[in-house]
Amino acid sequence: MTFLDRILETKKQEVKKLRSMIPYSVWEEKMALMPQPNSFVQALSNQSPLALIAEIKKASPSKGVIASDFDPIAMAKSYEAGGAHALSVLTDEQYFQGSTAILQSVRAVTDLPILRKDFIIDEWQIYEARAIGADAVLLIVAALTDDQLVSLYRTVQSIGLEALIEVHSLEEWERIRPLHPRIVGVNHRNLHTFEVDLSMTERLSQVIDEDILLISESGIRDHSDVMRVKDFGAKGILVGETLMRYGSEHVKQGIAHLLFGANYK
Numbered sequence: 001m002t003f004l005d006r007i008l009e010t011k012k013q014e015v016k017k018l019r020s021m022i023p024y025s026v027w028e029e030k031m032a033l034m035p036q037p038n039s040f041v042q043a044l045s046n047q048s049p050l051a052l053i054a055e056i057k058k059a060s061p062s063k064g065v066i067a068s069d070f071d072p073i074a075m076a077k078s079y080e081a082g083g084a085h086a087l088s089v090l091t092d093e094q095y096f097q098g099s100t101a102i103l104q105s106v107r108a109v110t111d112l113p114i115l116r117k118d119f120i121i122d123e124w125q126i127y128e129a130r131a132i133g134a135d136a137v138l139l140i141v142a143a144l145t146d147d148q149l150v151s152l153y154r155t156v157q158s159i160g161l162e163a164l165i166e167v168h169s170l171e172e173w174e175r176i177r178p179l180h181p182r183i184v185g186v187n188h189r190n191l192h193t194f195e196v197d198l199s200m201t202e203r204l205s206q207v208i209d210e211d212i213l214l215i216s217e218s219g220i221r222d223h224s225d226v227m228r229v230k231d232f233g234a235k236g237i238l239v240g241e242t243l244m245r246y247g248s249e250h251v252k253q254g255i256a257h258l259l260f261g262a263n264y265k
């Protein structure tokens with residue numbers, strides 16, 4: 001069993017339990033009260049030098065606890081003040097120490113578009129995402145069959161959310177191409193070994209259509225990495241650990257260093 005299989009097995013059990021506790025009608029009522037989602041794609045388009053999705057991430061399977069003094073609200077405010085164009089919030093509890101409550105608390109303090117970062121396998125999670133204030137959800141191609149991808153993507157669109165569809169290989173890109181996504185995430189982290197390979201963006205940017213917003217994800221450590229993926233063709237980056245390690249007091253400067261380099265004043 002691979003690590004991804006393990007996560008998906010846990011997720012299946014979690015969703016089964018939650019589905020039996022909270023029926024769809026609860027989300028339907030809550031969704032009706034929510035304001036229109038903020039467009040993730042719009043917020044990330046045409047940004048210079050590229051768009052930044054800043055991630056709120058307390059811990060991860062590859063690194064353990066990243067932020068021991070985790071304060072998601074302070075972090076969200078600092079990300080916004082530092083110029084992030086959108087936020088990503090981990091809601092998986094078991095492997096990332098995230099939660100839907102964290103996403104809701106972040107929603108209350110920012111108008112930036114929020115991506116619900118989780119292992120989405122069931123439409124129930126998409127309705128929940130909309131009801132708690134997310135504007136977009138992550139769909140990981142490696143975690144889904146073609147039928148699931150089509151059906152979950154349609155559900156996302158039917159309730160006015162957007163999907164960041166994440167690929168790790170050329171084969172996965174070919175699987176989602178017929179969906180004509182507007183935004184695609186290329187994840188540099190191998191989900192089995194956790195190794196990070198930035199050249200994944202280079203390889204995939206050669207085949208991903210020019211008009212698609214290509215977001216480079218994972219393992220981006222400094223300005224030279226940012227420039228590297230930008231040169232490869234990325235239009236945006238998704239960064240968690242590097243920014244989280246600055247802490248909310250220093251992350252504004254961290255974003256400037258990441259995007260503009262050491263000479264930034």
Ligand SMILES: O=C(O)c1ccccc1NCC(=O)[C@H](O)[C@H](O)COP(=O)(O)O
Pocket residue numbers: 055057060061062063187189191194217218219220238239240241242
């Ligand atoms: O971060 C992990 O260790 C991880 C392990 C297994 C599956 C997914 C994982 N991360 C999810 C992400 O996609 C990252 O949180 C995101 O791309 C940010 O990465 P980073 O900047 O390296 O924190």
